[in-house]
Amino acid sequence: MQFLYERIEVAKVFGVYKELPHCIKDNLTEKFEIRPYQEEAFCNYITYFENDQLRNYRNQTLFHMATGSGKTYIMAGLILYLYQKGYRNFLFFASMSNIISKTKDNFTNSTSSKYLFAEKIVIDGMEVKIREVNSFQDSSTDCINICFSTIQTIHNSYTDVKENGLSMDDFRERDIVFISDEAHHLTVDTVKKKKKINNDDESKSWEYVAKQLFRANPNNVLLEFTATCKLQDLAIKDEYLDKIVYNYDLKKYRLDGYSKEIRTLQTGLSFIDMAIQAAIISQYRLKIFNEHHLNIKPIILFKSRTIKESINYFNQFCKEISNISSSKISEISPSHDPVIRQMYDYFSKHGITFEILAQEIKESFAVDHILMINQYSDIETNSYVNSMENSDNPYRVIFEVDKLDEGWDVLNLFDIVKLYDTKDAKEGVLNKTTVAEAQLIGRGARYCPFILEDDEDKYKRKFDSDLNNPMRVCEELYYHCHTDSRYIRELHKALVDNGMIDEEIITQQLKLKTEFKETQLYKYGSVLVNDQIKSSRENVYTLSSELKDKTYNYKLSNKSTDISNVFDVELLSSVPIKYRKIFTVKEIAEMNYNIVHSALRVYSKFRFDILKSYFPHLVSIKEFIESPNYMANIRIEIESECDVISMEDFHKTCLYVFEKISEGLSDINITYAGTETFRKVRFKDIFKDKSINYTDPKNEGVGVSQATVHTYRLDLSNKEWFVFNDNYGTSEEKGFVSYFSSQLEYLKEKYEQVYLVRNERHMHIYSFLEGRRFEPDFLLFLRNKDLENTIDQMQIFIEPKGSNLMLQDKWKEDFLLQIVEKWKLEPITFIDDTKYKVIGLPFYNNESRKSFDEAFEKLL
DSSP states (O other), X not given: OOOHHHHHHHHHHTTOOOOOOHHHHTTBOTTSOOOHHHHHHHHHHHHHHTOHHHHTTOOEEEEEEOTTSOHHHHHHHHHHHHHHTTOOEEEEEESSHHHHHHHHHHHHOTTSTTOOBOSSEEETTEEEEEEEOSSGGGOOTTEEEEEEEEHXXXXXXXXXXXXXXXXXXXXXXXXXXXXXXXXXGGOHHXXXXXXXXXXXXXXXXXXXXXXXXXXXXXXXXXXXXXXXOOTTSHHHHHHHTTTEEEEEOHHHHHHTTOBXXXXXXXXXXXXXXXXXXXXXXXXXXXXXXXXXXXOOOOEEEEEOSSHHHHHHHHHHXXXXXXXXXXXXXXXXXXXXXXXXXXXXXXHHHTTOOXXXXXXXXXXXXXXXXXXXXXXXXXXXXXXXXXXXXXXXXXXXXXXXXXXXXXXXXXXXXXXXXXXXXXXXXXXXXXXXXXXXXHHHXXXXXXXXXXXXXXXXXXXXXXXXXXXXXXXXXXXXXXXXXXXXXXXXXXXXXXXXXXXXXXXXXXXXXXXXXXXXXXXXXXXXXXXXXXXXXXXXXXXXXXOOHXXXXXXXXXXXXXXXXXXXGGGOHHHHHHSOOOEEEEEEHHHHHHHOHXXXXXXXXXXXXXXXXXXXXXXXXXXXXXXXXXXXXXXXXXXXXXEESSSOOOHHHXXXXXXXXXXXXXXXXXXXXXXXXXXXXXXXXXXXXXXXXXEEEESOTTSTTTTSOGGGOSTTOOOGGGOTTBOBSOOOOOHHHHHHXXXXXXXXXXXXXXXXXXXXXXXXXXXXXXXXXXXOEEOOSEXXXXXXSOTTOSOSEEEEEEOBOOGGGTTTTHHHHHHHHHHHHHTXXXXXXXXXOOEEEEEXXXXXXXXXXXXHHHHHHHHO
């Protein structure tokens, strides 16, 4: 049996997968971009909801998504979508009142920094208001009516109906969307039934009541959200096999770069000194953020086991902070941890004495900057706990017991300090406390977004390939605890089980060879780079590569086959595809121009006046169809069980593809370009030693030394032409280095200097037409032996590429060849009369490299 989300994957292949509608993307706040996985979550649900064979008239679904992945954002988008589908009444419920209050803020308080909707919601041409209601008797037919309630309140309303409160009639007589957060709380009865545990009081349980209300009306919809669906429990797996509409667990979330990385910082210090050390590290992070003009305030969570202990440590901490001195900082500063050493080196380099640091800490961590959250009432009465990132939030420290383990949204938590020691569990059995600690760490691991350059992804880690960068500390969550090897093993297992760390994280040291640092290239040489600039559309002569370099797949439906078969994988594998062929738009137009032209006219975006606003140099619709700059070379793969394609089928195909392209045109906003003028940057300022984490060593040899891979084994440590000590790239990249080694003697016949440099995110360039950031895998530097040659240095960009990525990344190859065309005749000359030539080569591929060989031959 397949999970529901696995069946939806089949829909993608067969062309019935739905696109993201404008009612969602136009009406969510512009403060947060829709991330790729969030768009997939939306589209999965819409595909499910609009297909009777998938939905099978069941309206219950579960989104199993990592903490911090934006589940509330998904809820907001689905509210908009279901409103368009006719729903007006929405019931949000959760187990804890603090989840209710922060979600209410997200949905209804337009002044909140976390408000999720656009300033003005417009659906189908009509403005839509959001109303909070206590019951649906007060709902409006043209508004989004949201009732917020705890599970306990709903349960009480079911058993004890009160005037103006929720009643069974509300759920029978109205179509209602139930939205359940932390939905794992609704699986208690499911587990009891499977395990045949006494269930006499089932009718009194939360799960029973929620399901009864949901089933009161067949049109009701139940959307469940959780990060912790225990699918290893067979009862829960059986219950949710056909309900998990999207699965994006913490491991995927972290590997995609959307979380902080986690480090355990073990120490033999006392609990209070450990707390002081965390305050020093927090102040260090603050300085790093400020140095890069980022208004981000890191906070610390001090976790105790009991309220009494929490209060006691709070008092001790306040006393120590008020009396902190340079001698105290000196006393706790010794450490073998490289980050601690880096921190104190930073203080020394910037003239921050222990006296200055003590005064700063005394002010930053004073008692009025500390929150105590030891009871749920502390959360309800303190509005600051859910707005820790806000610039006007004064708090740097939170003391708590276990009241923030669920429903707490915080991005700027960077340190968790465990102020107790865990009792030993049985060998091989995870302590419940340790599991809870791992879950809290997962909540704190949400990435704190920032950008240093305009083209960076604000919400992703940026320094996995540069672990020594001082900003790396701003992408890590530190868990401070006492040194205890058994506990650390147990915690490590809990973190692995939850997907927060890998079984084995490989850190490799990339070092420039000592002898290379004595060369002219390293000491005095330059690297040529270009810049990204905003451009007007006056410089736009082509459809974007994202639209025109894509292959669109369309499967012609078999009229004799029931659509439900599309989602039957066993049947699917036996259905023969007799016909599969790729056509370009121009080829279809040559067969029947009217087919293409009439399909274009269906979409208003292809009116000539609108196209002209996007592409000011466009002359006619005919040019738009027949020019390779626009639609001519767009590829459409048609699949069919018949080997004859009618003109009607071609028309349907064009309608499908042009709809996708018109949606892409709608997204055109600010455009960028890459400068055709390159500038010099000192080689030694770009290429430096790095520490790099590789978290998936089984992926095509990533993380494995070139010297250890049998197919491409090569000891680079003694090769003077390879400037780093080793290569840890993909198999394609290792294949290129091996190939390059075989060509070396021919290069040396012509060139005095030959240096191959692995670009591990050291530098980037920007494509001329669209200003897209590109980090070529290798740079080859050549210097001619012929002193009369007019070129002093050749800089060659090389990009090995696996066959599965060559089409997707074709824009990179196009850009590399445009560089060749740009500098075909004359090198670039700088003020010191040094002459450079920059070249880009076609993609290198281990299996197919004819174009690369031909281009490389010219160098020889």
